Amino acid sequence: MTVAQFVFFCGFALVAVAIVAFGVVVVRSARRDDGGPFVSRALMARLARPGRDRAELQRWAFYLHRVSGLGLFAFLCLHVGDVSLYVISREIYDEVHQVYGSVPMRLAEVGLLFGLLFHTANGLRLVTVDLADLGLTGSTRALYGVLGISVVGTLVGAAFILGPVIA
Amino acid sequence: MTVADIRGDANSARRRRAAYVALRLSGVLLAVLVLGHFVATHVTTDVADTDSRFIDRRWATALWLIWDGVMLTATLAHAVLGLWTVTADYTAGGRRRLWRAALLGGAGIVLLGGLALLWLAATAT
Numbered sequence: 001m002t003v004a005q006f007v008f009f010c011g012f013a014l015v016a017v018a019i020v021a022f023g024v025v026v027v028r029s030a031r032r033d034d035g036g037p038f039v040s041r042a043l044m045a046r047l048a049r050p051g052r053d054r055a056e057l058q059r060w061a062f063y064l065h066r067v068s069g070l071g072l073f074a075f076l077c078l079h080v081g082d083v084s085l086y087v088i089s090r091e092i093y094d095e096v097h098q099v100y101g102s103v104p105m106r107l108a109e110v111g112l113l114f115g116l117l118f119h120t121a122n123g124l125r126l127v128t129v130d131l132a133d134l135g136l137t138g139s140t141r142a143l144y145g146v147l148g149i150s151v152v153g154t155l156v157g158a159a160f161i162l163g164p165v166i167a
Numbered sequence: 168m169t170v171a172d173i174r175g176d177a178n179s180a181r182r183r184r185a186a187y188v189a190l191r192l193s194g195v196l197l198a199v200l201v202l203g204h205f206v207a208t209h210v211t212t213d214v215a216d217t218d219s220r221f222i223d224r225r226w227a228t229a230l231w232l233i234w235d236g237v238m239l240t241a242t243l244a245h246a247v248l249g250l251w252t253v254t255a256d257y258t259a260g261g262r263r264r265l266w267r268a269a270l271l272g273g274a275g276i277v278l279l280g281g282l283a284l285l286w287l288a289a290t291a292t
Contacts, residue, residue: 025257093218094219113205124198127194157210161209
């Protein structure tokens, strides 16, 4: 590992720390204000019942939307930094960029893709709820679609991202 | 309540509405730009091949320069607007002002740095 790659690694570690720290802030605030993000037996029983009870999922979508949003912003700051190396020195850029092709970073990219897809699909759902007034049941149903798109899209993307290193 | 207060409320409401609409409009724009960017760098090209020669080819066309410039600006606007609300939810008083200053400062540095990068790359050849 060269010095430039090590600096990039430290930057990536900072992004990870920011995501975890913000996740803690969101969860602690949720415990204080929303009755808690506890995965209790009562919650599971509610989610098992179709219909209005599953609207509870929207609160979790809200938490995930926030945490993924902060994560994407933190990664953007790092990413603009590493692409900036292109005008400073192409050699250093290529050196740092090799990290993107490594197996651990490819796994992180699959995580990034899930964050992107969930934040995008859920954001479009929120716009739709604003414009079309879906109601509680409709917007919860739309959330199933969001989760489906995120999971399926991530799996398809993972095939493209991880394919070259598995084969 | 004086006339000035009422006008202040109306201005504040207008500002909030503008921020609310801007957050969603930039979000819809980013859905296309960012996912397109991800597809271009991970699906149609393997990520290991997106080296400096890939950037040479990409930034030789005005389309991708404009794409990246608009994407960067819209992302930072979207991030500032979204995190502005987040700071309102989780912080108060002096700490909130501090986080908001850090947010604006950080986003400003990334925006200027990124646009300078695009400008330098576009004029280098």
